[in-house]
Amino acid sequence: xxxDRSQVISQLSQIKIKGDSNGMVPxxxxxxxxxxxxxxxxxxxxxxxxxxxxxxxxxxxxxENAAAECGYHTGYGIITSEEFxxxxxxxxxxxxxxxxxxxxxxxxxxGWANAExxxxxxxxxxxxxxxxxxxxxxxxxxxxxxYMIRGVSRAFMDLxxxxxxxxxxxxxxxxxxxxxxxxxxxxxxxxxxx
Amino acid sequence: MKIQAIEPFEECIGDxxxxxxxxxxxxxxxxxxxxxxxxxMEYHDSFTRPLFTLRIDNCFTFKGIQGFPTARLILNPDxxxxxxxxxxxxxxxxxxxxxxxLCQ
Numbered sequence: 185x186x187x188d189r190s191q192v193i194s195q196l197s198q199i200k201i202k203g204d205s206n207g208m209v210p211x212x213x214x215x216x217x218x219x220x221x222x223x224x225x226x227x228x229x230x231x232x233x234x235x236x237x238x239x240x241x242x243x244x245x246x247x248e249n250a251a252a253e254c255g256y257h258t259g260y261g262i263i264t265s266e267e268f269x270x271x272x273x274x275x276x277x278x279x280x281x282x283x284x285x286x287x288x289x290x291x292x293x294x295g296w297a298n299a300e301x302x303x304x305x306x307x308x309x310x311x312x313x314x315x316x317x318x319x320x321x322x323x324x325x326x327x328x329x330x331y332m333i334r335g336v337s338r339a340f341m342d343l344x345x346x347x348x349x350x351x352x353x354x355x356x357x358x359x360x361x362x363x364x365x366x367x368x369x370x371x372x373x374x375x376x377x378x
Numbered sequence: 379m380k381i382q383a384i385e386p387f388e389e390c391i392g393d394x395x396x397x398x399x400x401x402x403x404x405x406x407x408x409x410x411x412x413x414x415x416x417x418x419m420e421y422h423d424s425f426t427r428p429l430f431t432l433r434i435d436n437c438f439t440f441k442g443i444q445g446f447p448t449a450r451l452i453l454n455p456d457x458x459x460x461x462x463x464x465x466x467x468x469x470x471x472x473x474x475x476x477x478x479x480l481c482q
Contacts (some may be wrong), residue, residue, distance in 0.1 A: 210452040270429035270443050
């Protein structure tokens with residue numbers, strides 16, 4: 185693997201995050217916003233509470249899918265951005281595997297999750313380990329709570345191995361097999377074909 | 379610097395005000411320095427591919443990589459044409475033979 189993860193994180197962390205007068209941050213080819221992590225966690229918790237037991241699984245699916253949709257489009261923005269081309273571009277030797285590794289460097293540098301790929305079977309399977317992520321701040325969730333990482337991880341596999349963007353969404357699924365929020369030392373996410 | 383083409387971003391919610399700019403030559407260090415006089419320039423020349431971002435309040439954000447012929451322009455949506463013209467004029471007035479200092 186050619187990706188120097190620590191250098192990617194170090195260099196991307198030097199890039200200033202600055203929003204316009206509407207709070208929108210033009211980065212990675214898309215417009216993003218910087219919001220407190222507990223805003224999103226509270227949002228998810230309230231949706232799941234409102235859904236109740238009968239609709240809990242459905243609400244979980246919607247949260248995960250929202251993250252996947254976002255991850256698919258934002259992920260594409262990331263890997264085609266100036267920032268990515270500048271920092272990760274010179275390290276890419278094997279496509280799309282190095283691009284995937286680089287994308288998790290961005291994911292870490294920008295504070296979504298300190299996450300990296302620990303196993304990758306091209307086109308088939310990816311295992312991601314997250315040592316810190318904002319969804320792990322949730323106290324005593326009923327089930328593993330990292331809908332964002334689940335959704336984004338399967339979206340990244342779609343970008344790497346499904347039909348070219350924007351026609352490749354939804355070909356992979358992701359299961360969270362370990363969770364800091366449930367007492368594990370790290371979060372683990374297994375992506376396989378849907 | 380001559381602008382050869384201005385293309386909207388496809389598959390992006392902001393395609394009216396997010397543009398891909400194609401120049402007739404690669405973006406040089408001198409051009410980055412020249413542009414820095416107009417706003418807040420962030421320049422990472424320690425990167426293997428030096429990255430720059432120029433922010434001019436209420437006008438546009440211009441970002442790209444030194445040595446590449448394309449860059450991105452994110453315009454203030456309230457005055458797209460006006461700011462596009464402003465950007466165009468700035469590029470046209472660049473003198474490649476002149477020496478410029480980086481303003482940060």
